[in-house]
Amino acid sequence: MMYALQLNEFGLPSNLKYVEVKAPQITSPYQVIVKVIAAGVNPIEWKIRRGNVSLVNFLLKFPAILGNDFSGIIYDKGDKVTEFDIGDEVFGKTQNPFSGLGTYAQYTLVNTKNDGIIKKPSSITHQEAAGFGIAGLTAWTGLVSIGDLKVDEEAKDIQQKVLVIGASGGVGTYAVQIAKHVNNAHVTAICSGENAELVKKLGADRVIDYTQQDFGEVLKKEKESFDLVLDCIGGDTYYSKSIPILKLKGNFVTAVGPDAYGENIRIVDIMKIGMITLGRKVFGVRNYKVIVGLTWRDLPKIVTYLDKRKIVTVIGHEFDLKDGVKAHELSESHRVVGKIILNCPN
Template identity: 45%
Template sequence: MTKPTIPKTMHALQAIKFGSPEESLKYNEIKTPEVAHPADILVKVKAAGVNQAEAKGRAGNFPGPKNPPLVFGGDYSGIIVDKGAKVTGFNIGDAVYGSLKMPIGPNGSYAEYVLASQDSGAIVSKPDHLSFEEAGSVGVALCTAYQAITGMGNLPKEGTKKILVLGASGGVGTFAVQYAKTIPDTQVVGICSDKNAELVRSIGADRVVDYTSKEAMDALVKDEAETYDLIVDCVGGDDYYNRLVNTLKKEGTFSTTVGPIMHIGAEKIGLTGWLSMGATILGRKLFGARNYQMVLSFPWDKFSTEIAPLLADGKIKTVLKDSQLFDLKDGVQAHKKLESHRSVGKVVLRI
């Protein structure tokens, strides 16, 4: 296909300062990125997923680039419009999706064009059965779930495996439930509110526990001691850890995608807070009742070979409500929805 005309400028959702969504995010016209290296792939973006790390970076509560204006966004889907000389397996006009290694900017996917790289391994062809919105929301959340379960979960190789997913109706949680069910002989119990229970069952959970029910949570703790091989924590904080760690088998693993602070980064964390969190993680690793792991990196090298095929085969689907689809210019509302901690599945920007 002939290379299309690429405008010199594009619209993007810029973080012009750190702060609330209203203070920070502006729909601005900026310079369009250009192919500069042999492995570069320029993508005309159709959809971009919104992730917690980006909202926390925008608020100034998470480590990342410190010199606004910045364009946040890691996940994307779209059409290739230009590529470097050494790019193979992709052509101009191909529909693709993937994720950038730096979801907190400075040149992210909340824009009409994004510059990806074949060297990252985190760009793949989009199957026809996936919408751009579904594909554009996958990367960070599904890779996080994969890392928590396969990268750090230490599941037994033989026999039935039991996994408990905390925050099962959220962006990472919905992928964690589905990914866990792709593992043979695995039973999955999801913890979420009763209003989201049917959804979590529909994506594969064998059982759902309502965290708002004291009776249900008390029964889980009392009746299922030393039952689970793995807890995938998508919420964070001390309460769930202290209450549920003993539902793990002696050799089981508590694998957190968040850490010992609930919704970490939702508020500013000073040096003392970071040191305290580090001490808590180290203490749990060294002296905790069970193995403790925290997701701190993404398995981009597995994206094209082990993660994307699950979507191509239809084994995993994006949970995406119409009410959580926003136009790029309405990115403020998308971030406010995410920060409410009441979103179900993914929040996505249409571009």
């Protein structure tokens, strides 16, 4: 048996119940059971909890355990798992949000062939590792995988320019660091003034306080000078104001889409995003890209940056697993600095 946050129906944060349930069992020779030390909380999870993701609504079976990101210790493993041993410290992200066997629990089931899992460096804590998953990979994907920015040695002799919109959130705090320390870019960050010092410490060369300044006006003299704009907020305003500052072959990459915060992911919303994306690709004057999938192929390389602490997790809030309701309430507020972490009982 184990303790977990269980969801029995879509709705309010209070629908998450801290209960004792049966622990997962290995059903495939490629699976491992991870004893979860910490789990990351992501916006997609409260959107699923609210019933805002149509595809999940059809496939998710109750009672369900949510959660994708984890860090913990290998507790058991299948016969064909050779890259991990019992007792190894690992972290990662599960791929299937429909399974109902998520990471908001003392134990979680991970498929070593389909899910993302890798050994945790001793230089980072379980809480830091648990925060990386979705947010860190989203930032990496936006800047490197589809953003096409140069990295490391290739980036040393060129001065790339990057604008990060929503720089103090989970994705944004990782993006500022990756842009500065991996892409060797000049980084302009947009966030509130109260988070400006934090974002500067992460590597931003300049911070624009969106509560006091219009970034379009601030940057209007830097026409066609930015290689990439990474949008972590969504909405049309940021897109339209970014066009003049992007190079002709620059990329506008959004982690959210044309609607601010992307709260609804219904079939009609997916169709809308698809139509807008197609329209901007065909008729737009700059490259427009939406992050729709995350890959683990670069994770071994990313781990070297985590190990050397060139990329760190900004932990804004920690909660015990039993207080998961509070974690979801905070995440829904859109006022989160860095990552929210759930600590699981031992």
